[in-house]
Amino acid sequence: MNGEFERKSNRLSDFDYSESGWYFVTMCTRSKQEYFGEIKNEKMILNELGVIIERQWQWLAMQYDYVRLDEFCVMPDHFHGIIYFDPDHAPSIQFRRDNPRVVPTKTESTIYHRRFNLLSKTICAFKTTSSKMIHQSGQEFFAWQRSFHDHVIRNEPELNRIREYIWANPLMWQLDRTDDAFFESIRCMNL
Numbered sequence: 001m002n003g004e005f006e007r008k009s010n011r012l013s014d015f016d017y018s019e020s021g022w023y024f025v026t027m028c029t030r031s032k033q034e035y036f037g038e039i040k041n042e043k044m045i046l047n048e049l050g051v052i053i054e055r056q057w058q059w060l061a062m063q064y065d066y067v068r069l070d071e072f073c074v075m076p077d078h079f080h081g082i083i084y085f086d087p088d089h090a091p092s093i094q095f096r097r098d099n100p101r102v103v104p105t106k107t108e109s110t111i112y113h114r115r116f117n118l119l120s121k122t123i124c125a126f127k128t129t130s131s132k133m134i135h136q137s138g139q140e141f142f143a144w145q146r147s148f149h150d151h152v153i154r155n156e157p158e159l160n161r162i163r164e165y166i167w168a169n170p171l172m173w174q175l176d177r178t179d180d181a182f183f184e185s186i187r188c189m190n191l
Helices: 048-063 120-137 156-168 181-185
Strands: 021-028 035-038 044-045 067-074 076-084 092-096 112-116 150-151
Touching: 021 120, 044 048, 044 067, 048 067, 048 120, 067 112, 067 156, 076 120, 076 156, 150 156
Parallel strands: none
Antiparallel strands: 021 076, 021 150, 035 044, 067 076, 092 112
16 A cells, blocks of 8 residues: 555445435544534534534535435534435436446437435535635634545434434533544444
């Protein structure tokens, strides 16, 4: 590897992230810096930057027809959210089989459809726009950690467990004070 760090992909290799469905996502600030507010009496009190994060998450549903938002929580140094992609509004892109860089006309018979990786595209839009707004507010050194954690939600009981986890996140703040405890709490959800 010539001294370079090879990063493991956070996405499932055999899963089509363009599929409609429910996804649980978590994003952390770089170095777990507490930018978005503080926990007081087991409740999250958003500061100006936390309000930006909340507003930009809600913006996704206004910006993209295919996005439906569910439970979410802004924490001092991370964000949890549940997002649903509506199959009736999911975009697709057309390519010619013989040359994937050329977009053919609708009458050509060699067309096949490939959807965007909607999850990565949507989370990238959220992280990019929220970062830009935070930088414009004077926090020029703000940054998200690279990538994000995701979990494909497969059934309603799992969806309800994740909703409860997100709702209770401010209550669990003291338990989540280290990276190991934070990710262990996610693993303990039996996901």
